Amino acid sequence: MSTATATRRADRRLATVAEIKAAAWADIRDSNSLDCSLRAVARRLGMAPSALYRYFASRDDLLTALIVDAFDDLTATLTSAHEQARCAPPSSDPGEVFVQVAAAYRRWAVQDPLRYRLVFGTPVGGYHGTEATTAASLRSTGVMLDLMVDLVAAGALDVERLAAGVAPAAVRGFERWSSVLPMPLPPVALAVAMDCYAALHGAIALEVNGHLPPPLVGEEEVYLGTMRRVIAAALR
Template identity: 40%
Template sequence: MTSVQGARARARIEITAAIKDEARAQLAAEGAAKLSLRAVAREVGMVSSALYRYFPSRDDLLTALIIDAYDAVGAAAEQALADSRAATAPDDHLARWTAVCRAVRAWAVAHPHEYALIYGSPVPGYSAPQDTIGPASRVALVLIGILGEALAAEGVAPPPVPAALRPEAERIAAEFARDLPPAHDLPPALAVAMVAAWSQLFGLVSFEVFGQFNRVVEDRETFFATAADRLGREIGLLARS
């Protein structure tokens, strides 16, 4: 009994993976807007109606791909942080920040279509469900975690906040405190600076992945590494003492 159920479950997992793989291939070839359940079904050798046993709708398939992509960058960021712990001095928070940034960029360059799916233009007619929020925040959580550690070790000096931005800064800090584990609490100045750095980091990545650096930047790895380092310093992370 259990073996049959186990085999069924295994088959279901395999077929689900095959469907998603084919969908990812179509993402690369035609873009998210043209992702079609029928074409995916044809390619995996199923009839379109059979696909609905795995994904109730085209949007659900899209959601699965989006969650997978967010999880993949998130995992890359988390892995980079874990790896860099061994390679950096405990007080070198800036080095870990840049290591995570570089990992995000490396993943994006290696998976441009999945990157476009999550950080590019919204897919027309698709609105992301709540399920994507968790995976979507993994990268930010890693960065916030680094800042939290630096804060505890007095390794960060957040920049001053203009008076006009003060309410927004406090709102964002309160939001973090509400959604995140207490270890990730940040003072308002650091919380806003973090959000700004976060979006600027992805600005660098998007310009490279989307081709805006063509004919402009050649040594993109060095360019990015320098910019990420400056972003970390800008947020207040102190260089290694």
């Protein structure tokens, strides 16, 4: 087989995989369910189910691909927001970079609530994550941890005050977590990271799942205010 023929086949396969993923998302959105059926996807594409199995061996393999894609898109979104915030004119507020990245996180979530729920909501029945989904998730959270690295390097965290509020048992847990990170962080910085991440997802989940009071729906400044208060509580 010539190199050109192999390249054309690879390109056709990539294009078909992209069509299958798009059809799976269409099935998910039409049914308003995070589950998807290979047979339903095949019908949507006018393919025999047996043909689909040449690309995805099971429903779980297809869901894994959708989840990895979602996390990778989130990572790209957060990375871009982080770089833009870093390149912006210096702010007198050392927590503003976090706030801008958190804003990008929210916009990503509300732009496509079903995608957010697929990766952060109730697990799909019978589906179990894989090493690939775990690695993709860690790539997105890695951007959030980079924010803490920046704050630690700038000496912006009120370490002495914050350390007094972290229980010894929690410190041991944060130390174990730090030991497996590419860039180790002090336990207090990881405690702050957890506070910020919990507040961020709590606020987003309330909005995406329709639990905010109606006057607050769609009001980004309400969310940003929460993010500013959370990060400000950790700074000098």
